[in-house]
Amino acid sequence: MRQESASPTRHLRVRHHRGHTVLEFRGEIDIASAAEIAPYLDRETGRPGARVVLDLDGIEFFDCSGLRLLYRARSQVLDGGGQVRLVCTHAMTLRMLRITGLARLLPPWPTLDEALGVSRPAGRRTGR
Template sequence: MEQVGGDVVVQQDPAPLTRHLRVHQDRGHTVLEFRGEIDIAAALEIVPCLDRVTARPAARIVIDLRPVEFFDCSGLRLLYRARARVLDHGGQLHLVCTQPLTLRVLRVTGLARLLPPQPTLDAALGQSEATSGSV
């Protein structure tokens, strides 16, 4: 928050200018929508925003992978990084994914057990309301 001439102005981070990430708010959650090919180049674009959002205390975050066309180990590292940072700050992290190949990667690596993918944003947000704050 910033005070300007007696008024308190709440500043929000602008949506990042990257073709691989869209950020929006939905029902009190920050939704990070990964887009296109999530490889090492995309990860380098996404990390600054991911770190900013996951550093907030008690952040409520949903990562939406539905618009992803390709997802490699760089994408996995982003998810592990987000999960660890959110846990460290007492927040919640939920995942939305319907892509069969991405779901397979999540299952094979065991990440699907730590961060169970939901089929829709509504399901992820509903899961958030049912949890007590754990990831």
Template sequence: MPYDPTPPATEFLRVRTERGHTVLELRGEIDIAAAVEIIPHLDAATGSAAARVVIDLRHIAFFDCSGLRLLYRARHRVLDHGGELRLVCTHPLTLRVLKVTGLSRLLPPAPSLDAALGQPEATSGTL
């Protein structure tokens, strides 16, 4: 992975561009306090026409319903603007939460960033 001199957007989020996608790498414990800090950056990345966004969950330690709301928010905003959203997740408990809530059907998680950047867009589907 190339060196990215861009500092983290917050303690919980690093934002970078890779292969034409905005990558939002969530880090640490994603709870309501983290979500409050992440939302402005998430909205900036998902609010433009035809945005191409990847949310990377590989570096999270904890993910609660606030994290799920972030994913639903991102998906909704991307769909409203004709873009695409992809998800990277490898943590077994987070994968289980995504499956139980049905979100994994809407945003099929990729096992790596390379896989997410190479897969077809995941922007359709309904619960």
């Protein structure tokens, strides 16, 4: 069930879907936008038992500042005993995730439904 969403910044939309908080990153994720996103990311990922999906489908550009946000979110969610998933199909971002090893820590899924285990076609996950 989808609930209303909020856009605390033009680079982040927060919504709830199937019991998960979905953080949709948008546009260019660089040092400036990462500074805008970080407080909202911390609020959502710092909750005990948080169930979070980081959705990168709306990005146009993603640099090392974005990678730091993903790692930070993963660490906070796991430290709080929660679950975190990543949705990403952006070719350059997938390459960065693989090169840095973050894809092993936070395996990317091609769709939100697949990340949540709603539907799984016979194919494999992206990034593996």
